[in-house]
Amino acid sequence: MKKQVIIFQLNDEPVEIYVDPAESLLTVLRDRLGLYGTKAGCSKGECGACTVLLDDRAVNSCLVPVGKVQGCKVETIENLSRGGKVHPIQEEFVDKGAVQCGFCTPGMVLSAYALLKENPQPARDQIKMAISGNLCRCSGYKQIEEAILSAAKKLARQGNSIT
Amino acid sequence: MSYLTVSTLEEALTSLSDSSGKARVVAGATDLFLQDLPHSLVDLSALPEITVVEEKDGLISIGAAVTHTAAASSSLILARARALAEGCSAVGSPQIRNIGTIGGNVINAAPAADAAVALISLGAEAVLIDVNRETRQEAVENLYWTYNRSLVDSSKEILLRLLVKPCLGGEGSAFTRFAVRRALALPMVNAAARVKLENGLVKKVRLVAAPVRPAPTRLIQTEELVINQPVDKDTLKRVEVSAAGEVEVRGSQLRCSARYRQHLVGVLIARVLKIAADRADPGKAGD
Numbered sequence: 001m002k003k004q005v006i007i008f009q010l011n012d013e014p015v016e017i018y019v020d021p022a023e024s025l026l027t028v029l030r031d032r033l034g035l036y037g038t039k040a041g042c043s044k045g046e047c048g049a050c051t052v053l054l055d056d057r058a059v060n061s062c063l064v065p066v067g068k069v070q071g072c073k074v075e076t077i078e079n080l081s082r083g084g085k086v087h088p089i090q091e092e093f094v095d096k097g098a099v100q101c102g103f104c105t106p107g108m109v110l111s112a113y114a115l116l117k118e119n120p121q122p123a124r125d126q127i128k129m130a131i132s133g134n135l136c137r138c139s140g141y142k143q144i145e146e147a148i149l150s151a152a153k154k155l156a157r158q159g160n161s162i163t
Numbered sequence: 164m165s166y167l168t169v170s171t172l173e174e175a176l177t178s179l180s181d182s183s184g185k186a187r188v189v190a191g192a193t194d195l196f197l198q199d200l201p202h203s204l205v206d207l208s209a210l211p212e213i214t215v216v217e218e219k220d221g222l223i224s225i226g227a228a229v230t231h232t233a234a235a236s237s238s239l240i241l242a243r244a245r246a247l248a249e250g251c252s253a254v255g256s257p258q259i260r261n262i263g264t265i266g267g268n269v270i271n272a273a274p275a276a277d278a279a280v281a282l283i284s285l286g287a288e289a290v291l292i293d294v295n296r297e298t299r300q301e302a303v304e305n306l307y308w309t310y311n312r313s314l315v316d317s318s319k320e321i322l323l324r325l326l327v328k329p330c331l332g333g334e335g336s337a338f339t340r341f342a343v344r345r346a347l348a349l350p351m352v353n354a355a356a357r358v359k360l361e362n363g364l365v366k367k368v369r370l371v372a373a374p375v376r377p378a379p380t381r382l383i384q385t386e387e388l389v390i391n392q393p394v395d396k397d398t399l400k401r402v403e404v405s406a407a408g409e410v411e412v413r414g415s416q417l418r419c420s421a422r423y424r425q426h427l428v429g430v431l432i433a434r435v436l437k438i439a440a441d442r443a444d445p446g447k448a449g450d
Contacts, residue, residue, distance in 0.1 A: 001166060002165045045256075045258070057261040059262045060259065065166065065195055065196075067166030068168070068206060070166075
């Protein structure tokens with residue numbers, strides 16, 4: 001398609017790019033904006049490695065034509081660490097051994113982040129549902145669920161909002 | 164223009180007529196990259212009038228650009244069209260449900276699209292408008308042409324909303340499916356039912372299973388069989404045999420053999436009829 005100007009909010013900063021609107025948000029993030037935290041897995045919406053937040057909702061960035069994010073808010077894994085410190089969800093992923101090869105991790109963390117934004121104290125079933133679109137092929141999901149449960153408790157103890 | 168997110172219906176229709184067949188409408192766009200890219204796209208996902216679920220003139224009106232996530236959590240749909248909430252919860256993954264729309268689920272015309280199967284069991288009607296500003300209303304099952312092809316030409320017609328008669332006293336609906344995994348798997352079979360009971364007997368019923376034909380398929384013979392019958396063990400046994408006997412299905416190397424799929428149609432239709440009947444008559448649930 002003919003290139004056009006797309007303006008959107010990326011990790012709290014305005015971004016303006018001149019791009020083919022039918023290019024996927026995933027390739028724009030990685031290949032044009034240099035944000036490699038978002039992983040390219042299956043590129044057809046099955047693995048969830050490319051999960052980002054679009055207007056606060058988890059979506060597969062590989063399936064989103066970038067024309068669609070015009071005027072929207074996009075958040076990637078890069079937005080979670082602040083001042084050199086990782087997010088409590090990320091801390092818990094490390095503490096609970098929820099990271100093996102790490103390829104699914106950014107997507108998992110963002111699905112967890114979207115869940116906790118909407119539901120700060122989820123039950124285990126709700127956690128399972130929230131990460132049901134993210135595949136981990138290393139081992140399983142137990143430690144990941146534990147990490148998310150524990151992050152929810154930690155955030156509640158700290159009494160602060162998720163962001 | 165090549166990708167235009169419109170903010171009014173008029174703008175959408177004008178863009179379509181100006182592009183004389185080269186542009187087509189899109190909403191969630193989750194299947195866009197799986198198909199040949201059109202020359203231009205008109206994105207409807209921000210149109211206020213097609214992103215709401217509301218009760219209007221005694222009907223539930225579901226905007227075509229309502230996402231599966233929004234439909235699955237709508238209190239109106241949960242209370243009065245439960246099969247649709249269940250069908251929407253079964254589509255793809257959370258990431259896909261968050262952006263994919265009900266209208267897309269219908270117009271994309273996949274033979275076993277979960278939301279479409281539920282809509283057809285509920286007897287939903289689609290409201291469409293074309294570039295000549297002519298509107299028409301059509302039963303959802305009549306919008307299918309062949310496998311993965313809708314009769315609706317997205318370069319000149321827009322699905323606006325789906326209308327469903329709410330399930331009121333004595334009526335219930337349900338959706339179920341069977342797949343290799345509980346998440347992110349296409350169904351071997353999905354099935355949905357809507358039933359109306361009077362004095363414990365079936366007065367009206369719609370039973371739908373897929374994938375059987377290009378469109379989700381009503382099992383008319385089995386529907387006739389249960390009219391004026393109670394939904395008890397004996398009836399359910401006959402429903403299972405009749406439903407499986409009524410369909411001719413194809414097998415798939417990825418999902419299951421034709422024989423197993425046929426068996427599943429019987430099992431799931433009986434199961435979903437029972438759940439719908441329990442919801443129609445909450446006092447009898449668990450019989």
